[in-house]
Amino acid sequence: MARKILTEHINVPGIETFDVYRKQGGYTAVEKAIKTMTPEEVVEEAKKSGVRGRGGAGFPMGMKWGFLAKPEGVPRYLVCNADESEPGTFKDHHLMKCIPHLLIEGMIISSFALGANKSFIYVRGELMYVIRILEKAIAEAKAQGFLGKNILGSGYDLELVVQPGGGAYICGEETALLESLEGKRGNPRNKPPFPAVKGLYQSPTVVNNVESIANMSWIINNGGDAYAAIGIGRSTGTKLISASGHIQKPGVYEIELGVSVDEFLNSDEYCGGIRKGHYLKALVAGGSSVPILPANLITKTAAGEDRLMTYESLSDGGFATGTMLGSGGFIVFDETACIVRNTWNFSRFYHHESCGQCSPCREGTGWMEKVLHRIEHGHGSMHDIDLLVDISKKIEGNTICPLGDAAAWPVASAIRHFRDEFVWHITHPQEATAPGAVYMGEMVLG
Amino acid sequence: MEEVKPQLLKITFDGIEVEVEPGTTIMQAARKIAEADESQGHLVPPAMCYYKPLPVSGGKCRACLVKVSAGSAKDPRPMPKLVPSCITQVQDGMVVENTTNPAVLDTRKSIVEFLLINHPLDCPICDQAGECHLQDFAFEHGSAKTRYEEERRTFDKIDIGPHVQLHMTRCILCYRCVYTADQITDKRVHGVMNRGDASEISTYIEKAIDNDFSGNVIDVCPVGALTDKTFRFKNRVWFTKPEDAHRDCDKCCGKTTLWYRGDEVIRVTARKNTWGEVTDFICNTCRFEKKSTKDWVLEGPTKVKRSSVISANKYRKDLVAKPDFALKLAASQFKQIDDSRPYTTDEETIRHQSIENNDKANHRSLAANNN
Ligand SMILES: Cc1cc2nc3c(=O)[nH]c(=O)nc-3n(C[C@H](O)[C@H](O)[C@H](O)COP(=O)(O)O)c2cc1C
Ligand code: SF4
Ligand code: FES
Numbered sequence: 128m129a130r131k132i133l134t135e136h137i138n139v140p141g142i143e144t145f146d147v148y149r150k151q152g153g154y155t156a157v158e159k160a161i162k163t164m165t166p167e168e169v170v171e172e173a174k175k176s177g178v179r180g181r182g183g184a185g186f187p188m189g190m191k192w193g194f195l196a197k198p199e200g201v202p203r204y205l206v207c208n209a210d211e212s213e214p215g216t217f218k219d220h221h222l223m224k225c226i227p228h229l230l231i232e233g234m235i236i237s238s239f240a241l242g243a244n245k246s247f248i249y250v251r252g253e254l255m256y257v258i259r260i261l262e263k264a265i266a267e268a269k270a271q272g273f274l275g276k277n278i279l280g281s282g283y284d285l286e287l288v289v290q291p292g293g294g295a296y297i298c299g300e301e302t303a304l305l306e307s308l309e310g311k312r313g314n315p316r317n318k319p320p321f322p323a324v325k326g327l328y329q330s331p332t333v334v335n336n337v338e339s340i341a342n343m344s345w346i347i348n349n350g351g352d353a354y355a356a357i358g359i360g361r362s363t364g365t366k367l368i369s370a371s372g373h374i375q376k377p378g379v380y381e382i383e384l385g386v387s388v389d390e391f392l393n394s395d396e397y398c399g400g401i402r403k404g405h406y407l408k409a410l411v412a413g414g415s416s417v418p419i420l421p422a423n424l425i426t427k428t429a430a431g432e433d434r435l436m437t438y439e440s441l442s443d444g445g446f447a448t449g450t451m452l453g454s455g456g457f458i459v460f461d462e463t464a465c466i467v468r469n470t471w472n473f474s475r476f477y478h479h480e481s482c483g484q485c486s487p488c489r490e491g492t493g494w495m496e497k498v499l500h501r502i503e504h505g506h507g508s509m510h511d512i513d514l515l516v517d518i519s520k521k522i523e524g525n526t527i528c529p530l531g532d533a534a535a536w537p538v539a540s541a542i543r544h545f546r547d548e549f550v551w552h553i554t555h556p557q558e559a560t561a562p563g564a565v566y567m568g569e570m571v572l573g
Numbered sequence: 574m575e576e577v578k579p580q581l582l583k584i585t586f587d588g589i590e591v592e593v594e595p596g597t598t599i600m601q602a603a604r605k606i607a608e609a610d611e612s613q614g615h616l617v618p619p620a621m622c623y624y625k626p627l628p629v630s631g632g633k634c635r636a637c638l639v640k641v642s643a644g645s646a647k648d649p650r651p652m653p654k655l656v657p658s659c660i661t662q663v664q665d666g667m668v669v670e671n672t673t674n675p676a677v678l679d680t681r682k683s684i685v686e687f688l689l690i691n692h693p694l695d696c697p698i699c700d701q702a703g704e705c706h707l708q709d710f711a712f713e714h715g716s717a718k719t720r721y722e723e724e725r726r727t728f729d730k731i732d733i734g735p736h737v738q739l740h741m742t743r744c745i746l747c748y749r750c751v752y753t754a755d756q757i758t759d760k761r762v763h764g765v766m767n768r769g770d771a772s773e774i775s776t777y778i779e780k781a782i783d784n785d786f787s788g789n790v791i792d793v794c795p796v797g798a799l800t801d802k803t804f805r806f807k808n809r810v811w812f813t814k815p816e817d818a819h820r821d822c823d824k825c826c827g828k829t830t831l832w833y834r835g836d837e838v839i840r841v842t843a844r845k846n847t848w849g850e851v852t853d854f855i856c857n858t859c860r861f862e863k864k865s866t867k868d869w870v871l872e873g874p875t876k877v878k879r880s881s882v883i884s885a886n887k888y889r890k891d892l893v894a895k896p897d898f899a900l901k902l903a904a905s906q907f908k909q910i911d912d913s914r915p916y917t918t919d920e921e922t923i924r925h926q927s928i929e930n931n932d933k934a935n936h937r938s939l940a941a942n943n944n
Contacts, residue, residue, distance in 0.1 A: 295768065312765060317632040317660055481769035483746060484633050490687035493770045497723040514720060521683035524654045525635055 129396070130357060132345045132365045133338065134381045137225045143260060145267035148228040156344035157273055160236045161281045164347075169240035173343070175351025177363035182208055182299075182336030183414065183454045184529075185438050189351075194323040195241055196331040204332040205238045205246040206308065207340055210292045210299035212251055214415035214476055215456030218367035219337035221379040223250070223257050227264040231287065233340035235273060236347055238285050241333055245286045248337075249304050252292040261289045296480035300528045301334040302326075303482065314482050315528035336454075338367055359385035362437035366452070368397075372459035375399030388412075388434045388441075389426040392459065405461040409545075412441055413453020415473050416533030418540030419466070420450050446540065465565045466548050470541040471499035477534035488531035491522040495538055502549060505556030512549050516542055582665040587616050587673045599658035599669055600637060601625075604848065617848075618671055619681070619710050621688070621795055622747035623659035626852050630752050631659035634745065636684050636710060640677050643668035655680060678714070685715035691726045691770060692796075693742050701797030703810040706849060707745060726770055733776050736788055736802050736861050741773050744798035750774060750790040757786040757854070774798070785824055788860040792843050792851045803861055804832075804840040813839065815875035820868055824856035830875050831866075838864045844875075 141147040148154070160169050174189030195203060207230070211219040223230055230248070238246045250258050265287050268274045276284045292298050293307040302316035305327050326332020342364060346354050355363045362384040368391070371377045376399040382391060392407075393400045401407050410425045411417060428434050429448035434441065442449045460469070478492040495518050501507050519535035526532070542549060551566045552559040559566070581592040586603050593602045603617045618639055623631030631637075638655035646666025655677060658669070671677055689711060696702040728741035746765070751774065754763030766775040791799050813832040820827045832840040841860045843851040863869065 297768070317657070478769060483765075483767075483769040483772035484748075486634050486636075486684055486687045486745070489746065489770050489772070490690050493726075494687075494690055494721065494723070501723075521680065521687070525638060525680060525684075527632060 129381070129383045129386070130365065131381050132354075132357075133222060133229065133341055133367060134226075134379075137222075142226050143224075143228075143264070145228060145264070145271060148226070149271075152348075153228055153344075154232055154268075154271075154273055156347035157232055157235050158279060160239055160347050161279050161283060166240045166242055169236060169347065172346055172351035173240065176342070176346045176354035177351075177358075177361065178339065178342050178346065178354060179362070179438065180336055181338035181366065181454065183213070183416070185452065188335060188339050191323065191335070192237075192241060192333060194321075195333055196324045197242070198331070202245070202328075202330050203241055203243045204327045204330060205234065205241050205243040206301075206304065206327060206332060206334045207234060207246070207248040207337055208299060208301060208304060208334050209248050209250040209337045210296075210304060211337070211454075212296040212299050212480075213454050213456055214473065215369060215371060215411060215458040216414045216454045217369045217371075218379050218455060220251075220254060220257065221369075222337060222341060222367065223254075224260060227260050228268070229341045229344065230261070230337055231264050231268050231274075233343040234287055235268075235278070235285060236343045237333075237335070237340050238287075239283060243333075244284050245288065247308060247327075248287065248289045249292055249298075249308055250289060251299075252294040255291065258289050258291055265289065295482070296476075297482045297528075297530060300530060303528070304334065305332065314484050315530075317527055357383055359435065359437050360439060362439060362452075366436070366455055368436070368455045368457050370398050370457045370459070372457075373402050373405060373461035373464070374459045375402055382436055384437050386436050387426070388436055391436055391457075392426070398457075398459070401459065401461050405463065407459070408462045408464055409460040409466060411450075411456070411458040411460075411537075413451045414456030415458070415476065416529075416536060417451040417453045418446055418449070418536050419470075419544065420540075421544040424448050424544075446536070447543075450540075462567055463563075463565055465503075466541050466545040467499070467503050467552050467559075470538055471496065471503045473537045474499050474534065477530065481530060481534070482528075485525075485527045485531070487522045488526045488534065491518050491531070492534045494518055495534070499538070502552050503559075505552070505560040507549075507553040507556075509550070509553055511553070512542060512546065515539075580665075582663050582667075584663045584665075584667040584669060586669045587671050589613065589616070593663060595662075597663050599639060599641075599656075599661050599663055599667075602663055603658065603669075603671065608847070614847075616672055618658045619706075619714065620659055620848070621706060621710060621745060622749065624747075624749050624752075624793060625848070625850055627749060627752040627756070627793070630747075630749055632657050634684065634688070634747055636681060636688075636714075638677060638680055638684070640670040640674045641667060642670050642674075681714045682716060685711050686720070688745050689715065689719065690721040690723075692745070693725060693727070695743070699743065699797040700800045700805060700810075701743075701794075705797060706795035728773065731776075732802075733790075733799075734783065734787060736857065737791060738800050738802050738805070739774060739776075740798050740800070742798075743796050744774055745796055746772055746774075747795055749793040749795070750799055753790050753793050753854075754784075754787075757789070758784045763790070785856045785858070786854050788857045789843065789851065789854045792845070795849075801840060801860075803864075807839045808834050815877075817844065817872040817875050818869035819872065820859065820863065820870060822856060822859055825859060826853040826855065827859060828853055829855055829859055829869075831869060831871075836866070838866060838869075 136142050136151045139151060170192050173192055178188050179185040180188055209219055234246055272279060274285055274287055290308055293313045295313055297303045298307045298313040300315045301322060303313040307313035308327060322332040322334055324331060357364050365381050365383050368380050368382055370380060380397050391397045407422045410420045426434055428443045438452045441452045474496040478496040481488045481492045483489040495515055498511050498515055502511055515538055519539040522531045523535040548566045558564055579594050582595055583592050584602050586606060589606050591602055591606050600618060607614045607617050618637035621634035621636040637658045639658045641652040641656055643649040644652055645664030731739045733739050751763055762776050764775060766773045791801050813834055816831045818829055818831045828844055830842050830844050831838045843855045845851055
């Protein structure tokens with residue numbers, strides 16, 4: 128069995144309560160950090176651990192903390208991004224629901240490290256019941272003296288606030304999240320200035336994902352070096368993967384970074400292979416925003432090496448033959464999945480979720496969706512394929528926030544790897560629109 | 574005590590060096606070049622959302638994207654993405670490419686395309702025609718044809734108070750009116766509702782902005798989305814004659830432009846600078862109620878400072894000077910258009926011809942993009 132950092136105790140009955148969590152060694156990391164360490168030492172451990180942001184971008188957490196501006200007399204904030212709305216990603220939800228104290232403990236340690244006296248957990252608004260769970264956990268921790276004024280007699284104060292999200296995917300983008308937290312419309316901000324300099328209420332702010340922060344109690348208990356010893360190269364530690372699609376055992380799995388994609392996909396410890404009688408067609412490895420991969424590039428890279436579940440290996444080959452680890456939303460497609468339909472579906476999502484501030488994303492996402500809708504419904508023409516590629520290129524890199532890129536990549540990669548399927552939809556509109564019809568090269572299903 | 578002068582920063586914009594104060598944006602640096610030498614006006618990036626008098630504006634439309642080919646003297650690496658010149662501050666030793674960079678112009682062309690796909694293109698019946706920044710932008714940077722075949726979004730017209738009409742269908746979501754409303758009232762009656770291409774400028778369900786300065790949203794609107802109801806359909810702006818005038822006003826600066834048709838004042842607006850920006854807002858009394866010459870002290874004809882489709886034809890052709898290769902590109906495209914069709918007035922034939930030409934145009938544009 129692989130080592131578990133976040134989910135070791137997740138199945139212990141009653142782990143969502145303070146008492147059971149405490150019995151499993153919970154809150155010892157808070158005691159250690161606050162009583163025996165300076166904030167700088169905590170930041171140092173985070174840096175040593177090499178843990179990278181688990182929200183999608185994979186930016187080293189310790190380095191991000193190091194960038195936080197510390198002007199005299201200005202409050203600093205820590206904001207936990209629990210807005211998790213990326214299609215295919217549902218790990219933060221699982222963690223907060225099952226073992227809320229792990230996040231609370233991580234929040235206390237991280238806030239202490241950053242010198243924040245008021246920290247926020249911004250939770251996807253649809254998850255009201257999770258918000259209740261977190262609020263209960265906070266009340267318990269406060270009653271035990273781990274939150275509030277003068278924590279453990281150290282003189283350090285921390286108030287933890289849970290904020291229901293604005294109900295939009297874009298509120299997960301860190302600056303949109305801050306706007307929303309301030310009570311405004313969740314529009315992303317232009318950067319610079321970055322949140323580390325001007326974030327919440329124009330004060331220095333760190334925004335981190337739930338999973339990133341939840342790692343902190345293990346890191347403090349065992350040391351950053353021990354964390355860095357797990358994994359391969361710059362992909363240290365463990366990662367939660369939300370596995371879904373045509374596999375035997377969908378669910379949330381904690382892996383040590385560095386297991387092979389083949390093992391993760393096919394071993395009984397994880398996904399358990401493709402469902403019986405079917406075979407692998409495509410994979411979206413890191414949530415809907417990352418490029419889709421065809422079967423021949425999933426377990427092996429273009430260079431013929433084993434593809435591993437690491438930031439580096441998944442992006443091997445760049446966008447031509449690689450993808451990204453992203454937020455760890457592992458969506459598996461077997462031969463019954465229609466790539467055109469799936470691409471249209473993703474595209475529909477981004478069109479619906481664009482905040483509408485900047486013209487390439489506001490107009491381009493809608494345009495791509497309409498063209499894909501046409502192709503999927505048998506009204507496409509050949510030049511539509513290149514039109515889609517061109518629109519995606521014109522959005523990519525030209526927008527305020529990465530949602531534009533996230534909308535462009537799935538379309539561009541689907542056409543890159545599955546162009547023949549798009550062509551078939553256009554040349555065979557009648558067959559393609561028959562119920563359940565799927566293109567399979569020489570053969571047509573359905 | 575000697576006054577400490579801020580250290581000036583040197584930047585190279587399209588090969589021209591200019592020194593500016595710290596905190597200046599690339600856009601302002603480019604404008605400084607053009608203000609010193611009018612013939613360089615075409616170098617200034619177009620701005621569809623940025624509006625200097627509105628401090629938080631800019632960064633949205635992406636019309637002004639430029640290439641920073643050297644970040645600064647200290648760190649001369651190029652910036653990986655194109656950056657919005659309106660909100661990007663200059664660094665000492667920065668090198669910026671605008672009209673000298675084909676990728677920038679190509680992107681700009683696609684920004685025009687994006688802004689136009691959901692625009693109704695109803696210029697013939699739009700009051701803004703002739704002084705519309707979107708028209709100017711499309712005229713200078715866009716393509717004559719469209720690749721968009723889908724349905725365009727539409728909205729119903731909304732009256733915002735007694736004087737202003739909002740026609741959301743034409744809006745490009747620059748947010749200028751929102752920021753103007755934010756400046757003049759703390760009631761937040763003029764926000765944006767909904768998301769993406771369904772976004773709407775709203776006064777939270779047609780609530781009038783009962784503010785003495787609400788009329789200014791008309792002047793800041795770059796397109797015909799917010800128009801003056803007292804001027805609607807009265808005249809095309811290029812048939813009117815603008816005169817600068819002033820009056821003693823206890824609410825505002827009283828400095829305006831009167832728009833004449835014959836002897837009749839048919840419209841009053843605030844004055845705009847070379848960049849199409851109003852620096853002094855005027856009150857609703859001056860704008861909507863003082864429509865007689867006797868209310869005003871005339872100062873003389875308004876100088877048309879800005880390049881526009883009107884100035885291009887009537888006033889100053891040189892204002893629309895384009896970079897060489899853009900002209901070449903335009904020439905190469907114009908050549909391809911088939912104008913040897915026989916002259917006909919038969920409607921059916923005309924309809925077919927235009928469909929055919931559209932198709933050809935579509936294929937051509939795609940062929941060009943595939944290379
Ligand atoms: C459109 C969009 C949506 C995002 N949604 C989330 C989200 O739901 N949860 C999350 O943790 N990060 C999300 N991110 C990434 C955040 O902007 C940010 O990078 C992250 O919260 C930083 O935390 P980390 O460094 O710990 O990963 C999103 C980014 C974009 C562009
Ligand atoms: S890229 Fe899309 S979501 Fe992001 S700011 Fe622009 S319009 Fe909004
Ligand atoms: S003018 Fe710079 S982005 Fe709109």
